[in-house]
Each structure stands twice: as structure tokens, then as C-alpha cells.
Amino acid sequence: MFPTKLFPALLAAISLAGSAAAQILPPVPPATPATPPYTPPPPPPAPPVPPARPEPRPADDKPLPSLIERDAAGKLKRYDNGLDEAALAKLELTADERARIETARAARRKDIDQHVIDKLEGVLAARKTGETIDQIRDLGELIKVKDTILAIAPEKSLDRLVREGAITPVVKSRVEQMARAYNNALTTERQAESGADILKIARFAAGDAFRDGTREVFASLDAMLLDAARRMEQLGDSLKFTGSSAIAFTELKGKLMPLDPANADGLKRRVELTSAFFFDRLDLAAQRQMLEKVQDQRASAPKP
Numbered sequence: 048m049f050p051t052k053l054f055p056a057l058l059a060a061i062s063l064a065g066s067a068a069a070q071i072l073p074p075v076p077p078a079t080p081a082t083p084p085y086t087p088p089p090p091p092p093a094p095p096v097p098p099a100r101p102e103p104r105p106a107d108d109k110p111l112p113s114l115i116e117r118d119a120a121g122k123l124k125r126y127d128n129g130l131d132e133a134a135l136a137k138l139e140l141t142a143d144e145r146a147r148i149e150t151a152r153a154a155r156r157k158d159i160d161q162h163v164i165d166k167l168e169g170v171l172a173a174r175k176t177g178e179t180i181d182q183i184r185d186l187g188e189l190i191k192v193k194d195t196i197l198a199i200a201p202e203k204s205l206d207r208l209v210r211e212g213a214i215t216p217v218v219k220s221r222v223e224q225m226a227r228a229y230n231n232a233l234t235t236e237r238q239a240e241s242g243a244d245i246l247k248i249a250r251f252a253a254g255d256a257f258r259d260g261t262r263e264v265f266a267s268l269d270a271m272l273l274d275a276a277r278r279m280e281q282l283g284d285s286l287k288f289t290g291s292s293a294i295a296f297t298e299l300k301g302k303l304m305p306l307d308p309a310n311a312d313g314l315k316r317r318v319e320l321t322s323a324f325f326f327d328r329l330d331l332a333a334q335r336q337m338l339e340k341v342q343d344q345r346a347s348a349p350k351p
Contacts (some may be wrong), residue, residue: 051164055113068166086222088194089144097238099345109139111221111224111225111226111228111229112134112137112138113227113229114126114130114133114134114137114225114229115135115227115228115229115232122236123229123232123233123236127261129204129260129262129263130222130225130226130229130230130259131205131222131226132185132204133206134222134223134225134226135148135214136217136219137216137225138221138222140218144213144214144218147211147212147213147214148208148213148214150213151207151208152204152208153211154211154268155201155202155204155246158201158202159201159263159264159267159273160267160270160342161342162199162201162264162333162336163264163268163269163271164338164339164342166198166199167331167334167335167338168331169195169198170199170264170265171326171331171334172195172196172198173196173198173199173257173264174265174268176195176257177193177257177261177265179190180250180253180254180257181194181250181254183253184246185249186245186249189246189249189250189253190249192227192253192256192257193253193256195257195259195336196256196260197256199260199261199264200260200264201263201264204263204299205219205222219271233255235261237251239253268321268332268338271338271341271342272318272321272322272325273318274313274344274345275321275325275337275338275340275341276317276318276320276321276322277308277314277317278307278308279299279303279317279321279324280300280303280304282337282340282341283296283299283300285338286306286333286337287339288333291328292328292329292333293332295328295329296328297323299320299321299324302320303317303320303321306320324339
């Protein structure tokens with residue numbers, strides 16, 4: 048048996064051992080809290096949509112002149128030189144503005160002359176299209192007229208005038224507004240004439256677009272042929288035609304000899320004969336050579 052008298056000493060030893068253990072083992076630390084999931088900040092608000100840019104308006108805000116004029120039968124007046132030119136003529140512009148416009152137009156006409164020479168094959172193809180456009184009966188063929196125009200179209204007149212500082216964007220905007228009002232009236236007139244005939248409406252639209260798109264290039268070609276007709280004998284001699292072209296030119300010279308270019312009737316007949324020679328008797332290379340010679344003679348002519 049364990050001696051009873053030793054119990055107190057044993058209890059004291061156990062007590063001391065417990066205290067020592069308590070001093071050696073540190074307390075259990077509290078549990079680390081869980082890290083919350085990452086939430087990105089909200090994106091910044093979208094910038095406000097800018098207001099629509101207003102159409103330029105003139106400072107004086109005067110009402111626009113109108114291109115809508117009608118004849119005794121109520122039909123819209125047609126403008127042979129195009130709507131842009133007609134609109135500019137009606138606007139109130141200063142003498143200085145009109146001088147700048149004319150200077151820019153003169154430079155553009157020279158550029159169109161060269162454009163016609165460069166695009167001559169397309170110009171001649173368009174000329175043939177124009178001769179038959181009123182007889183086209185196929186809607187698909189009428190739609191293709193647009194491609195014919197785009198192939199030879201020069202830079203738009205208003206764009207050139209703005210680019211060279213001859214007119215302001217405000218003036219351009221006014222011209223375009225006048226042209227739109229006229230074209231809306233023309234569409235109404237065309238619809239009244241055509242009724243529900245879709246092909247007829249398309250033929251009208253194609254014809255109008257063709258005339259507007261080719262007016263300047265055809266006018267340029269006609270002007271060069273007019274200059275050629277005035278002195279075709281000398282011009283042709285300098286070109287030194289060969290083969291069938293030379294034979295045709297010899298025939299032409301005989302017909303031109305009695306026709307005085309200083310006489311209106313004589314000049315008219317010279318233009319007819321020269322144009323027939325150009326279109327019917329020359330190949331593309333000789334046609335281009337002839338127009339280039341006209342340009343050379345213009346450049347070397349004394350300035351008035």
C-alpha cells in the first residue's frame with residue numbers, strides 16, 4: 048500500500064507539474080477570420096452623347112432662293128448647266144466671292160479636259176449609252192447606268208469650290224438645300240407623269256442621273272472638238288495620220304476647205320464633219336492623240 052502520509056507531498060508535486068505545463072504550452076490563438084471575396088469597383092459612367100451637329104446656317108439666316116420655276120404648262124424649268132450652278136447664280140454673293148468661284152471653275156475645267164483624255168474610253172462608251180438610254184426596257188440595264196456614270200465622273204463642283212476656298216461650307220449647304228427642294232419637286236412631277244409604271248419611273252431617274260453625271264465631261268469633249276474644227280487642217284497635218292486614218296483625213300480636208308470657221312454656219316458644219324471624223328474614222332489611240340494636240344495648242348495660244 049501507498050503510505051498515507053505521502054499523499055500531501057504527491058498532490059503538491061502534481062500541482063507544481065500542472066503549473067509548469069501551463070507555463071510551457073502557450074494558449075491556443077483565436078481562429079483567423081476568412082478573407083472576403085474581391086469585388087472590383089464599378090466602371091466609370093459612359094460619357095454623355097454629344098448633340099447632333101446642326102447644319103451650317105448663314106449668319107443672316109435669309110430665306111433661300113428657289114430653283115422651282117414652271118413654264119406656262121406647269122412643267123418645271125430645266126437647268127442646262129446643272130442645279131449647283133443655277134443655285135449659285137441665285138444666291139446673294141459678293142463680287143469677290145463670284146471672282147473666286149470663276150477662278151476655281153476655270154481651273155476645274157482644265158482638269159476635266161485632262162480627265163476626259165485620261166478616261167476617254169469610258170467617256171466614249173458613256174456617249175453611246177446616252178444615245179439609247181431612252182429606249183432601254185430592262186430594269187437591270189437601267190440600274191447599270193450608275194456604273195457608267197461613276198466610271199467617268201470628275202470631282203464634284205461644290206467639293207472643289209470648298210476645297211479651294213472659293214465658297215464656304217455654309218454656301219455649299221445652301222446650294223444643296225436648294226437642289227434638294229428642286230429634286231423633290233421633280234420627283235413629284237415624274238411620278239405624276241408615270242403613274243404606277245415602275246420601268247418608266249426608273250427610265251426617268253436613270254436619264255436624269257445620266258445627264259447630271261455626264262454633263263461636264265461631254266461639254267469638255269465638245270469644246271475640244273470645237274477648237275479642233277476651227278483649224279482641223281493644220282492640226283491634222285501635225286498629227287501625221289497613217290493608213291485608213293490618213294485617207295479619211297485627206298477626204299475631210301477637201302470638205303473643210305470651203306467652210307469659213309469665222310462664219311457661224313461654216314463653223315457649225317466644220318464641227319459636224321470633224322466630229323464624224325473623230326468618232327467614226329479614228330481608233331482610240333488616234334482620238335486621244337488628237338485631243339492632246341488640241342490641249343497643246345490651247346496652252347501655246349496667246350493669252351487674251
